[in-house]
Amino acid sequence: MAIDVYELCPCGSGKKLKFCCAGIIDEMTKISRLQANDQPRQALAAIERIEKSNPDNPWVGTVHAEILLALGEVDQAQARLDELLKRHPDHPNVVARAALVMLLNQGYRAAQPTILRAFQKCFTRAPEQVGLLALTLYDVMGRSRFVMAARQYLTVAMRLLGEKSRENTFLALLRLDGDSRTAYPLRSVQNLSPYPADGPSAAEANKAASIANIACYGPAGRIYARIAEQEPTHAELWRNAALCRAWDADEPAAAQAFHKAAGASQNFEFAVECETLAQLLDLKHASDRIAPTEVDIPIRSASRLLGLLEGNELFFTLPVEQLADGEAPPIAARRLVLDRAMPKESESGPIAFGELPSIAATLTVFDAVPERDIEAVAVLTGLATPEFEQAVESFQKLADDEITKAPEREEIAASDIEPIARELAPYFRRKLFSAALGSKQRTIQEEWWKHLVEIWSNAPQAALDGKSPTSVAGDAQYRVRLMAAVYVLDSVSERLNGIVDLEAIIARLGLEPLRPLAPTPAEPLSSLSPLQLLRLPVSELSDSQLVNVYRRAAVIGIRRFATRVMEELINRPQCLEQVGPDRIYEGLLEIAHQEERDRDAIAWAKKGREHAARSPQNFERLCKWTLTEFLLRAEDPDDPEVAELFRTLSEYYAPKVPDVARVLEQFVAENADKLPWLRSAELLVASGAAPAPTPGGLWTPSGSPAPAAGSKKIWLPGQE
Numbered sequence: 001m002a003i004d005v006y007e008l009c010p011c012g013s014g015k016k017l018k019f020c021c022a023g024i025i026d027e028m029t030k031i032s033r034l035q036a037n038d039q040p041r042q043a044l045a046a047i048e049r050i051e052k053s054n055p056d057n058p059w060v061g062t063v064h065a066e067i068l069l070a071l072g073e074v075d076q077a078q079a080r081l082d083e084l085l086k087r088h089p090d091h092p093n094v095v096a097r098a099a100l101v102m103l104l105n106q107g108y109r110a111a112q113p114t115i116l117r118a119f120q121k122c123f124t125r126a127p128e129q130v131g132l133l134a135l136t137l138y139d140v141m142g143r144s145r146f147v148m149a150a151r152q153y154l155t156v157a158m159r160l161l162g163e164k165s166r167e168n169t170f171l172a173l174l175r176l177d178g179d180s181r182t183a184y185p186l187r188s189v190q191n192l193s194p195y196p197a198d199g200p201s202a203a204e205a206n207k208a209a210s211i212a213n214i215a216c217y218g219p220a221g222r223i224y225a226r227i228a229e230q231e232p233t234h235a236e237l238w239r240n241a242a243l244c245r246a247w248d249a250d251e252p253a254a255a256q257a258f259h260k261a262a263g264a265s266q267n268f269e270f271a272v273e274c275e276t277l278a279q280l281l282d283l284k285h286a287s288d289r290i291a292p293t294e295v296d297i298p299i300r301s302a303s304r305l306l307g308l309l310e311g312n313e314l315f316f317t318l319p320v321e322q323l324a325d326g327e328a329p330p331i332a333a334r335r336l337v338l339d340r341a342m343p344k345e346s347e348s349g350p351i352a353f354g355e356l357p358s359i360a361a362t363l364t365v366f367d368a369v370p371e372r373d374i375e376a377v378a379v380l381t382g383l384a385t386p387e388f389e390q391a392v393e394s395f396q397k398l399a400d401d402e403i404t405k406a407p408e409r410e411e412i413a414a415s416d417i418e419p420i421a422r423e424l425a426p427y428f429r430r431k432l433f434s435a436a437l438g439s440k441q442r443t444i445q446e447e448w449w450k451h452l453v454e455i456w457s458n459a460p461q462a463a464l465d466g467k468s469p470t471s472v473a474g475d476a477q478y479r480v481r482l483m484a485a486v487y488v489l490d491s492v493s494e495r496l497n498g499i500v501d502l503e504a505i506i507a508r509l510g511l512e513p514l515r516p517l518a519p520t521p522a523e524p525l526s527s528l529s530p531l532q533l534l535r536l537p538v539s540e541l542s543d544s545q546l547v548n549v550y551r552r553a554a555v556i557g558i559r560r561f562a563t564r565v566m567e568e569l570i571n572r573p574q575c576l577e578q579v580g581p582d583r584i585y586e587g588l589l590e591i592a593h594q595e596e597r598d599r600d601a602i603a604w605a606k607k608g609r610e611h612a613a614r615s616p617q618n619f620e621r622l623c624k625w626t627l628t629e630f631l632l633r634a635e636d637p638d639d640p641e642v643a644e645l646f647r648t649l650s651e652y653y654a655p656k657v658p659d660v661a662r663v664l665e666q667f668v669a670e671n672a673d674k675l676p677w678l679r680s681a682e683l684l685v686a687s688g689a690a691p692a693p694t695p696g697g698l699w700t701p702s703g704s705p706a707p708a709a710g711s712k713k714i715w716l717p718g719q720e
């Protein structure tokens, strides 16, 4: 990194570098090069040399601490910074570095006073230093699953770091907003409400807003709460206090403030949104939770274990994806452990959801790595329910001879799987709606979710004072809380790919739906929260609003809302071309596929194909859409249009696209005895490509059992 001698000196003297620490420029440049080239040992030796002649220079000191940090010497780095901090308590670089190191070393709460000081001192004077601190706070919060805090610090980092890291921070933001593990109302944007300039607490509210603006959320939250106590009917003050507390990672306190905001507001929609956030945070921190657990069982041989599982219907095969972590041993197999075998359809007519197996655990079998002295191990993961314990027990019985040591239990970090409030446990009991059930799957899934809604309606809930939704329906004092409970259920079902008819539930409980928003055509709608987005009258939006809202819907992914937005886009050709028609048809297809609406998925594939056919230079797109429609229809080989699509693919595309040829060959291999038309000579696939068991890089409907709850991978033709 080149050092500009006409910039202010990094030592903080306020003079230009040329007239201050000019004597050490050459050496410091050399050191920064060593740091950039990942040679921290050499950098350390060099900085220690300079430090002898410049023992009290904050520039040298902070770089010293930085190098120690790069070497993993966190304690030494902190000691060095503590020393500097004593002599230069207001030096922005010193304060920002000290806060960062303390955060890494002692955690958020212990480091908080220093962190606040850093934001106060450095927000304008050392934006890069403190931007790095904000980025680290985003990381720390994200790991502890304080999602609202993580997002807020990420936006702070984006403001402070500017262009330099925009791309990375923006991608991180999209990942957070689209993370389906987080209930959707807690995701994406939430902004503080402004306080009226002529209000009685304007001065204090301004102060709170300005310190929140420099990321001092703890103190800002305390000021908002104090003035909210003085103006108890000003609900937005309570909401501001709640947001600041959530951003300060004090979620139980945030929940309390959201409850107060809900209680204070006369506006039903505002109250319901605050109460929904409160209930979600309460559930997240409920004292009675079911923890995710991992049981590691060392085994003699992965392949012999798989031999033992072979043909056992309680172990449902999942596709294997190797872990991205290069250190992890290779995965030999993955299975879902079921509590019973999948019933055969022919036995006694249609299957009821009660007969379907529940998923009790996930089994991952790791191969041994002898050269690294790593044994083979079977790992069972799941929520610590009685069904999980049962699964562990039956696995141990089955694998008895292969087990070498007693199983070990490990806690799973909340960043991988979150604990679940016991109240929500019934909905997280996953059923295996396997592809074996074919077209009836959707119906069975619908019945299952009707059953879950029935359970929900009659189960006591902490948010309703231990009463059930049905028993408080019609009681005015529960109106807001009940409506919020409905949205909590909706967010759980969204997360689990469930099918819930929100309007029907609302009507049955005697509630009024939330009133739609009425935005003026000029509003960009980019700061609406997820629950506000749901209230948008999509067909009344201006074109640019619709495109904006689509971009947000595509990230947040609330299926019901995204469907509405995309269907509206199709009615407006000018908008459709702007966002790309393929993406819209693919998005609608994917949601239909996720929801097991096979006919709808096929219809969208057909429309996508027809749209591509009208476009110029469409060979590749037409090929993808034709193949997609064929694969969807081929799930049911009796579909009358399968033959025609097969003909088109084999005549036009297979000769030029090897992947298409492979898919067709596989289809022929699987269906030649069932479908007489496949045997006629003129349909033979013209291709030299060797048949592959799974078509490389191409998606097949039957190739993805995808029972994993919450998986929300949007598939696009042409993508992996």
Ligand SMILES: [Zn+2]
Residues within 6 Å of the ligand: 009, 010, 011, 012, 013, 017, 020, 021
């Ligand atoms: Zn200087």
